[in-house]
Each structure stands twice: as structure tokens, then as C-alpha cells.
Amino acid sequence: MSTWPTAIIVGAGPGLGLALARRFSREGFALALVARHADTLSHASAQLTDLGPRLKTYAADATDAAAVQTVCEAVERDLGEPSVLIYNAGGYRPGGLTDVTPEQFEAAWRTGCLGAFLFARALLPAMAHAGRGTVLLTGATAAWRGSKNFATLAVPKFGLRALAQSMAREYGPQGVHVAHVVIDGQIDTPRLRQRQPERADHTVLAPDAIAETYWQLHVQDPRAWTLELDLRPAVEPF
Template sequence: MTRPVAVVTGVGPGTGSAIARHLAADGYAVAMLARNRERLAAFEKEIEHARAYPCDVTDEAQLDTVLAAVRRDLGTPAVLVHNAVGGAFGSFLDIDPKVLAANFQVNTMALLHLARRLAPAMIEAGSGAIIVTGNTSALRGRANFAGFAPTKAAQRILAEAMARELGPKGVHVAYVVIDAVIDVPWARKRYAEAPDSFFIKPAAIAGEVLHLVQQDRSAWSFNVEIRPFGEKW
């Protein structure tokens, strides 16, 4: 049988690769997109039914080339998980405005570009899923988050606009607010004294993304918040 095709952006050593693993294990052919060619090649060797496509998602020409290759190699994508993220932290007085603009391209504009290219086939099929991984910055602007939060808030609102338009056409759009520090090596090093309950596991995030992809259409979610049991909110 031909495997349904899923496109996952921002495939790195944390959430992205965990999502790719979960989708591949559940029967999908996964197109893994990220800028780091060497790391993608390593994931391709590790994850059966997943293929590497080096790509800068802010470059529309690259997106067109890569998505054409995905369709040729794997088939028409039925699922998009936009996990690529650009972030910068600092006071609004200190950050370089160009950094905010660059992060907007990764977080918000890339979602628009990807959806414009992949949603029409989902609409025609009457099914499909577009899942966006976000975080608490999509809901609130904290001090020193001026280079990041505005782009995630815009990303969530774009996803909601898409959900309201695509839902009646059979395409599920959901936004996952990850309210936690993700359990990756650099975070463990930075928060060396923190207990396990402080971190959210990439595999657990991936499990929720897979759940959203598979949700019964009589009970679709849009805003989904996930956090470890020890998180104060």
C-alpha cells in the first residue's frame, strides 16, 4: 500500500525528529525539512520511511523545488506539521528589528507559503491536517520576548484563520501551545538543577501531534495546550 505523505519542517534533535519518528511509525512517508543537511542525513538513516529534504522554509524558490521533489518521490502530502521556529530574546529597546523580521519569516510567513502550496490538494481530497507547534509566547508578550512573541502570536492567528476556512472543507488545522521547556541536551545543561517534572519530552509532544492528525472530525481541536504536570500556570 502507498503510505500517506507528511511534511515536517524544523526537523532537529528534539521535537522535529520525534514527530517524524511518530508519523513514520504510524504508517506515513515523512518528508523531513530543515536547513542542516548533515543532521537530516543522519535522521534519514535512523528513521525508516523518512526522507531528508534540506530547505530554508523562508525561501519560496527552495520550497517550490523541495515540494516538487516530495511529490515526485513520495506523493501528494496529506499532512503538514510546521515545527520550524525562529526566535530571539531581549528588550524591545535592544533587539535588532531585522531579527524580528527574520523570525516572522520563519514562524508566520513560512506557514503561509507552505499552506498555500499544500492545502489545495487537501481541499480537493476533502481531508488532511495542518498542525503548527507553538508556545506560550503565542498567547502573551513577556518582557524580553519582543523579538519572538509577536511572530508566534501572528502565527497562531494565521493558523486560526486557516482553520476556520479549511475546517468546513475537511482539512483539520490545529495549534499546539507548548507551555514548557523541551527536554533536549542544551536545556538540560541550562537548567541543570531542574527536576524531570520541569521538562516536556519531545516524544510526548509528538504523540499529541499524531493524536491531532488522527482526531475524529466530529471532535476537532484547534487550540491545544500541553505542559508537564509540574509546570505552574
Template sequence: MTHTAVIAGVGPGLGASLARKFVDEGCQVGLFARSDDYLEELSADLGDDAVAVPTDVTDPAQVEAGFEAVRDAFGPVDVLVNHASGGSWSGLRDISLEEFERAWRTSAYGALLCSREAVDDMLAGDGGTVVFTGATSAVRGRGGAIGFSAAKFAVRGMAESMARELGPEGIHVAHVVIDGGIATPSVRESQPDRDEDEFLDPDAIADSYWHLVEQDRSAWTLELDLRPHVEEF
């Protein structure tokens, strides 16, 4: 079955790996991000089954237009990956109100906007899959990162609520806890002395996301926890 997927929040790390994996599996993919130069480059590399849609996921009008662009190119959406994340690495006494709100808007509010658009398509069709990218901070608040932790806790709650609401309608909602650092190009460059085994391989993570899309309705995963094998927990 050919899927039409939207990956909301595409960068040169896991977002790019997800896009490549989904295209390799026969999907047609809409790529959302604010960085249009990178999106165009990635889209050209992926070929005719990917379309770059520069989109600020915190802007309702841009999200609506972005989904319309994907529908025009490939048809109704039946897979959504809410991958956009707002980094906020300040503690309670140092964080600005603007920084806190930006983290929440990117991770949670943006996911709400994208989910509403995608779910309308899924309900009108034969169901679909919504995957949220979470983090360690979604289950254990990180000291000195109150904005990021609050946003990721919100995302996890959204996923659980949506799974209960939409599961009976044939929509699989899953939350992925990325419990460790991802070996993105920037991380490899900034931490060259660290062992590769200490990081999660973004291509391997993408394989797990695809497994969620392919799962039989009789045995859906709500939460998937991924970590490098050398990590202590």
C-alpha cells in the first residue's frame, strides 16, 4: 500500500533518516521545516516521491497551507510524524517567558495543528498512523531544561490522549521515547572522541518508526522506548 506521509520537523539528523526510510518503503512524503534551503536539497536528493513544504508548524495558516500542498502533490495524508522540537535549556530562574512558550509551541502546539489536519484525512479514509517523537525528558524531567521538559511531557500526554480517542477509529497513535543522544552530523562533529556505540543511529531509529506504521491493528504499540545498548538506565 502506498502511504502519503508528512514529517513535521525535518533536519539533517533523524528527520532526514525518516524521510529516506519512508520513501524507500514506497511512501510519498511531505517535508515540513522552516529551513527551505535544506528542504529543497533533501527533496531533490529523494526524488519525485518527496516534496519540500517550508512550514512553520506553530502558524495555523502555514500548517493548513502545507497540508494542502501535500494533498495537491500526493493525495490525502495517512501517516504523520510529529518530529518538530523546541530546544530550551534553561532552568526555572533563568528561562524567559518567550523561551518557555517557544518550546511549547514548537513541540506541543505545532503537533496539535499538524495532527488535526492529518487526522481529518485519516478519518475520511481507512485510518492511519500518527507518531510523536519524544525524549528522555518526556518521562524524567531534565534539570536545567524546564521548557524542553514541560513541552515533551505535553507531547507524551497528547499522544496518550489521542490514542484513546482515535484508536477505535482506526488511527494508530504512538509515542517514541528517544532515550539517548542521536548520532547526527553536528553531534559527531562536536563530540569526535565519543564512541559511536554511545549514540543511537538515526537510520536504525527510522526502521523502528516504519515498524509502527506497518503494525497490525490487533497489536499496536502505544509507547516505544529506544536507547543505545551501552547506555546505563
């Protein structure tokens, strides 16, 4: 077990997930990265070799309650009791209402909302007992409004926002800062660059800049906590 503070990042992809890992690691955090696929974790590990024993990875399905409990117990055993949870997982299938199957609809909700509930349920009691902790949930513009062909994004994100509000009101008085971050725009990721190689830098959200905001939420004075904020490029219409 380490003597460093520990953060769990669920959804450790090559964009925001990796940027969050780098930002928190600079402050001395040990990192537990969780993703569904082992190759995602292998890529992240290859970018974070300087962390040595401060980095552990866990391949798990965030929608499986037993798997989530197993991961949380392993993180505590390997790195110590987590004081930060960042839920950054999600997935959706664009399409009209009759184009999306019930299975696809449920899968999007399970990844985008249920997984956050499962991880928070496993970790919040210990944070409350310690009287400190941070839970940061990655939202989207779809948390505010449902758009045509995006029900599988809006429904999970509406739920995630409601979950953040409920958890903040329950656990905030116990010393745990819960915040919901609305990502209002496209994040600059390798996948986006493959699809849009000519996209101008100033039109997309920079992962490192987003990660800096997450860090500032973590260190916010509890006398002036943020429950929700929204981030977008300066040129993004809103």
C-alpha cells in the first residue's frame, strides 16, 4: 500500500482520461485507471511510465456491481483508500427512436449513469467517514437538453446530472465535494483528429485545460464549492 493520495479514474481513454491522469499525478497522486478494454489501459500505461508504482490499471465493466466492488477493494489494497473518484465513462449510439434497440438504449444508460452510481456507492461511505473526498462526474450538453437522434446520450447524461445533485446534497455536509462538469463541445482526441484532420485547435476543447479545471475543483475551498460548471471553446455557440 502506498503513502500517496489515491484517485480512481473510470474511463481512462486517450483524451480526457489520460489528461486527468497526468494532471493528478503531477500533484503526487497514485492513480487507479479503470477501463473496459485492456488495450485502452495498455495505451495509457505506455504514456505514464514515469509513475512507476503509483500507477495501477484495472480492466472491468463499470456496469457490473460485483466487478466494481472487486476493483474498489483491489485499489484500496494496492494503492490505499481513494480520496478522489472521477467518472469519465460513457458511450452512446446516435439514431432515431426506432433505430435504437432496447438493448442499446439500456447499455448506454448503464455505462453513462449506472456505473457512476456503482462506483460512488462503493467509495462514498469511506470518504464520508474520513470527512473528505472528491467525486467529479463528466457530463455533456445533453444533460441539459435532449436532441433529435441523441436519446441514448441525453438520457444517461440527464441521469448523471441528477445523481450528482443528489450525492452533493447528501455527502457535501459530510466533507465530500461532488461536482458535475458539462462538456459543451468536442474534445480534442486522436479519434477526432482522424475524422477531422483539418480541425482548428481553437474550435475544440483541450484535454489538458479540462483536466486543470478538474484539479481546481478538487482543491476548491469548501466555503465556496461548485456543484456544476460548463466548459466550451470560446468560439462554441451556446
